[in-house]
Amino acid sequence: MLRIAVQTKGRLNEQSMDLLKEAGVTVSQEKRKFLMRAADFPAEIIFLRDDDIPQTVAIGAADVGIVGYNEVAEKGLDVEILQKLGFGGCRLSLAIPKTENYTGLEYFNGKRVATSYPEILSRYFAENGIEAEIHTITGSVEIAPTAGLADAIFDIVSSGGTLVSNGLVEVEKVVFSEAVLIGNPQLSAQKMELAKKLMSRFEAVRNGIGKKYLLLNIPAEALDKAIDMLPAMRSPTVIPLANSQWCSLQTVVDEENIWNIIENLKTIGAEGILVLSLDKIVL
Ligand code: PRT
Ligand code: ZN
16 A cells, blocks of 8 residues: 655645546545545555655655655655656746846845745855855745845746736746655555556656547558658557558647648548547557
């Protein structure tokens, strides 16, 4: 049995639960409890605040967890990063009031910087020879300069809208983050087996994102041209049809190119084009 830590609520909860569900690890959404057994995989899900996930995994109270890399980097605990999960993308950046004239990193010498990530920031300043005062704040860091509590902030940025609405400008992007699967470094062989199974399912789900399955009929004489138009994962599947002058082509394509590909294929005689949704790709 693998115990998986997931954020109770907040930005990563929904996508973590969706990913688990797509990977065949489902719990009842109706009566949610702190600890829930999955119906279809030997796992249980423990719901926690994201700040507590690295420690819970480090001490082995959970075997693996889904959490932002920023939390893992800040806590500096003994956990393994098993897999990047491709959602929850953001960065930890330094920002200053937009009325200030930014002269480079040395600007921060002697300044007061408010943050919820003091460890990452003090490491970064130390590496770059900057001596600043770090003020640890939990909660709305972005209001600290206006409130007179700090000269600058070091905080999570994604769209940048929060900075703009607080009159701040991002001047240094320090750490790029996304949701990651972390694991206890001393997992038993049996738990490691389950964690690996989970990782390969996650990968299959991610491989399917933004992809479509394309099926079409093409005159045999245009087959080579059609294959050239298709960026297949290996090479497209070609199936002869009862009418020997035609064949069927099947392949996976990127969703964003789908209309160009279809229009190009039509110019060389493709017919009966089907575009199918695709859930998972196991490579
Ligand atoms: O209650 P709990 O402690 O579990 O949650 P939390 O409130 O500490 O974290 P939560 O749910 O806000 O975020 C969880 C994780 O999502 C973070 O640790 C990051 O890994 C990731 N993430 C991705 C973000 C953002 N994007 C993000 N934009 N976390 C926070 N923000 C904040 C940002 O600081 C800003 O104040 O959202 C605001 C909007 O950002 P902009 O730049 O889009 O305006
Ligand atoms: Zn938190």
